[in-house]
Amino acid sequence: MEIEGFEARLRTVVLDGIDHPRAVRLWEVADLARYVDRDELLREQAPADPPYWALVWSGAEALARAVVAGPSFIGRRVLDLGAGLGLSGLAACLVGADVTFADLRPESLAFVAASAHANGFTRW
Numbered sequence: 050m051e052i053e054g055f056e057a058r059l060r061t062v063v064l065d066g067i068d069h070p071r072a073v074r075l076w077e078v079a080d081l082a083r084y085v086d087r088d089e090l091l092r093e094q095a096p097a098d099p100p101y102w103a104l105v106w107s108g109a110e111a112l113a114r115a116v117v118a119g120p121s122f123i124g125r126r127v128l129d130l131g132a133g134l135g136l137s138g139l140a141a142c143l144v145g146a147d148v149t150f151a152d153l154r155p156e157s158l159a160f161v162a163a164s165a166h167a168n169g170f171t172r173w
Contacts, residue, residue, distance in 0.1 A: 050076075050163075052076060052156070052159050052160055052163055053155065053156040053159040053160070054156075055078045055079075055084070055100075055103070055156065055160075056078070056079040056080065057076050057077065057078060057079055057160070057163070058076070058077060058079040059074055059075070059076050059077075059167060060074075060075055060077060061073070061074055061075070062074075062075050062105075062110070062113070062136060064113050064114050064117045064118075064140060064143075065114055065117065065118055071117045071140075071143055071144075073113070073136065073139045073140060073143055073164070073168060074164060074167040074168050075105070075134060075135075075136060075139065075164050075167075076134070076160050076163040076164045076167065077103065077105065077134055077160070078100065078103040078160075081100070081103055081104070084100050084103070085100075100154075100156070101133075102132075102133045102134070102152060102153075102154045102156065102157040103133070103134065103156075103157075103160075104133065104134075105133075105134055105136055106133065109133065109134075109136045109137050110136065112137040112140070113136045113137050113139070113140035114140075116137065116140040116141050116143075116144060117140050117143060117144055119144075121144055121145050122141050122144045122145045122146035123144075123145035123146075124145070124147075125141075125145070125146045125147070126146070126147050126148075126149070127141045127146040127147070127148045127149070128148075128149050128151065129141070129148055129149070129150045129151065130151050131151070131152060131153075132150040132151060132152045132157055132158070132161055133152065133157055134157070134160050134161065134164070135150050135157075135160065135161035135164055135165075138150050138161070139161075139164055139165065139168060139170070142165065142168065142170045143168070143170075
């Protein structure tokens with residue numbers, strides 16, 4: 050599948066929940082390295098930014114695990130600011146939050162929308 054001009058793949062991220070593991074289906078950029086021009090990054094004074102929004106950062110994974118391990122978010126509103134692929138916000142959706150995702154890159158929000166749809170989330 051292609052999302053916003055990027056080849057995408059769907060993967061399942063397993064997060065530890067209170068009573069049992071929970072899982073989020075996450076669309077991510079397939080073969081992310083092909084979108085990074087390493088030579089340009091080293092050569093140019095002002096190279097084009099790599100698609101940082103497309104990385105699943107370790108901090109996002111840690112936050113997502115903490116969210117699903119904590120209390121219910123039912124009835125809570127959450128802002129996932131600098132959402133990237135949206136893993137933390139999707140974890141909040143998983144435990145009942147009404148999440149607003151925000152990112153400077155429209156590609157990011159297209160991936161979040163695809164992931165929310167893949168998980169059957171309607172409150173985001």
